[in-house]
Amino acid sequence: MTGLSRFHYLNMWLRLAERPRRWWHFHVGPSERQLAEAENLLSQRKYYELYEEIHARAGRQGRTVTSSTVELTCSAFRYRFEAFQGEDIIPQPGAELVDLGCGVGENAVYFAQLGYRVTGIDVSGSAVEMARERAQGSGTSVTFTAADILDLSEDYTSKYDLAVDVGCLHMLVLSGDRTRYLRTAHRILRPGGAFVLYERVSRRDIVLKEEYSEVLNQVSFIYRRMVGDGRSIEFRGAGGRRASLRQYRRELEAAGFEVLKAERAWDMAQRFAIFLATKRARASPLASS
Numbered sequence: 001m002t003g004l005s006r007f008h009y010l011n012m013w014l015r016l017a018e019r020p021r022r023w024w025h026f027h028v029g030p031s032e033r034q035l036a037e038a039e040n041l042l043s044q045r046k047y048y049e050l051y052e053e054i055h056a057r058a059g060r061q062g063r064t065v066t067s068s069t070v071e072l073t074c075s076a077f078r079y080r081f082e083a084f085q086g087e088d089i090i091p092q093p094g095a096e097l098v099d100l101g102c103g104v105g106e107n108a109v110y111f112a113q114l115g116y117r118v119t120g121i122d123v124s125g126s127a128v129e130m131a132r133e134r135a136q137g138s139g140t141s142v143t144f145t146a147a148d149i150l151d152l153s154e155d156y157t158s159k160y161d162l163a164v165d166v167g168c169l170h171m172l173v174l175s176g177d178r179t180r181y182l183r184t185a186h187r188i189l190r191p192g193g194a195f196v197l198y199e200r201v202s203r204r205d206i207v208l209k210e211e212y213s214e215v216l217n218q219v220s221f222i223y224r225r226m227v228g229d230g231r232s233i234e235f236r237g238a239g240g241r242r243a244s245l246r247q248y249r250r251e252l253e254a255a256g257f258e259v260l261k262a263e264r265a266w267d268m269a270q271r272f273a274i275f276l277a278t279k280r281a282r283a284s285p286l287a288s289s
């Protein structure tokens with residue numbers, strides 16, 4: 001596993017430094033001006049599309065959003081994924097794998113290096129561009145597509161043996177979006193296929209009083225993080241909703257999955273959980289929705 005680098009400490013320092021501002025923003029509330037800006041942005045784009053700004057801003061500076069925190073998350077995920085590979089239910093290399101919300105492609109390239117036939121999908125065009133360059137640079141062959149997973153066409157139905165999500169579902173705040181996302185993940189798997197979900201998890205159930213206000217609060221908050229070479233970028237919140245272990249389990253089951261494993265996982269940076277779910281060989285009625 002990657003050790004803690006200078007960037008990791010700098011990131012932690014930035015997070016600590018933003019705490020009072022963050023506390024004020026999420027407890028007292030955004031200003032009228034911040035809210036108006038957020039409303040204006042959301043009239044043009046969906047909240048989860050705003051991650052594009054982060055990728056594009058880093059890209060314009062010739063960097064990716066990869067920071068040591070992301071690297072730690074990736075290596076912690078891989079460690080657990082490799083442990084899951086021993087499970088009968090996990091298709092072996094050679095199978096069709098889709099990386100949902102693949103970002104700049106670190107994991108997609110890793111899966112290709114393991115021998116899977118990989119498609120990476122992300123709604124951010126900039127991320128997909130950077131992911132293609134990464135795959136080219138590493139000499140692997142990966143298909144990257146810029147698309148909204150919530151709107152994947154019928155062409156994707158029953159296409160994949162294995163779907164993996166490393167930190168995509170938790171970006172979706174609205175319950176309707178989460179349901180649609182998980183139903184799509186279920187639909188695009190072949191019967192008997194597996195879904196590995198690695199997400200930020202909360203200790204307790206998260207209940208939002210008003211989902212759209214939460215989106216507005218998040219979109220109006222400006223974060224600052226280190227990227228690649230030690231400089232920082234500012235970016236707007238683009239959604240984020242953790243859930244407890246049992247809430248994730250319920251969401252997966254409601255989408256038609258059978259949950260085989262649900263385990264907590266620490267990755268030094270944050271609290272995560274990993275789930276192994278399957279699309280039962282006999283399709284559930286929800287799969288067609």
Ligand SMILES: C[S@@+](CC[C@H](N)C(=O)[O-])C[C@H]1O[C@@H](n2cnc3c(N)ncnc32)[C@H](O)[C@@H]1O
Pocket residue numbers: 048049051052070074100101102103104106107121122123124127147148149150165166167168171
């Ligand atoms: C936190 S990043 C994780 C990226 C990558 N999986 C990793 O481990 O580094 C979440 C990614 O999900 C993408 N995303 C969010 N909602 C999406 C959607 N509806 N369709 C496709 N991609 C989405 C974002 O653009 C972003 O790149």
